[in-house]
Amino acid sequence: MAILKALTERSGNQCELCAATDTLSVYDVPPSDGADSDKAVLVCATCAAQIADTDNMDGNHWRCLNDAMWSQVPAVQVMAFRQLNMLVNNGQTWAQDLLDMLYLDEETQAWADLVVAKVAAEQGEACYDELGVKLSAGDNVYIIKDLDVKGSSLVAKRGTTVRGISLTNNPEHIEGRVDGQRIVIISKYVRKV
Numbered sequence: 623m624a625i626l627k628a629l630t631e632r633s634g635n636q637c638e639l640c641a642a643t644d645t646l647s648v649y650d651v652p653p654s655d656g657a658d659s660d661k662a663v664l665v666c667a668t669c670a671a672q673i674a675d676t677d678n679m680d681g682n683h684w685r686c687l688n689d690a691m692w693s694q695v696p697a698v699q700v701m702a703f704r705q706l707n708m709l710v711n712n713g714q715t716w717a718q719d720l721l722d723m724l725y726l727d728e729e730t731q732a733w734a735d736l737v738v739a740k741v742a743a744e745q746g747e748a749c750y751d752e753l754g755v756k757l758s759a760g761d762n763v764y765i766i767k768d769l770d771v772k773g774s775s776l777v778a779k780r781g782t783t784v785r786g787i788s789l790t791n792n793p794e795h796i797e798g799r800v801d802g803q804r805i806v807i808i809s810k811y812v813r814k815v
């Protein structure tokens with residue numbers, strides 16, 4: 623209970639990630655044995671559920687990191703850094719812009735990297751197109767079905783060639799430029815030229 627009290631005071635009794643005030647609980651930022659309020663953040667039920675289920679991240683919810691990442695609390699900075707990395711892996715390109723701005727001191731960065739490095743290693747598998755042909759950075763591909771581009775009215779048309787793709791941390795996603803816009807494309811919807 624001492625930790626909950628310390629976090630409630632530190633946060634002003636609100637979620638330290640999204641500022642919600644309902645159903646707050648202590649989240650121990652891994653790796654932590656749960657005995658230290660400096661290694662924990664106060665989170666709401668939505669954030670707690672989202673942290674636990676990284677396959678179904680709600681990009682709109684996590685826009686809250688836009689504010690949270692500027693927290694002076696290292697544990698909050700670490701959570702912002704890790705969640706932004708997860709979001710990038712989930713194809714949320716805006717998260718990369720925030721990550722580029724997020725500066726952590728050496729000690730905090732080392733802590734943040736502990737888990738991110740593990741995720742990157744697990745996801746370090748190769749990336750394949752629809753036919754199972756391995757894709758590399760710089761490859762040219764074409765899109766095999768019309769794709770709606772998230773967050774815009776752009777439709778990447780079937781048959782569009784995308785030149786000079788980049789790989790991402792997620793083997794299911796590649797990045798490329800369509801109609802002058804840099805977008806994330808699901809690798810199984812392309813074919814290598």
Ligand SMILES: [Zn+2]
Pocket residue numbers: 637638639640641642665666667668669670
């Ligand atoms: Zn929250």
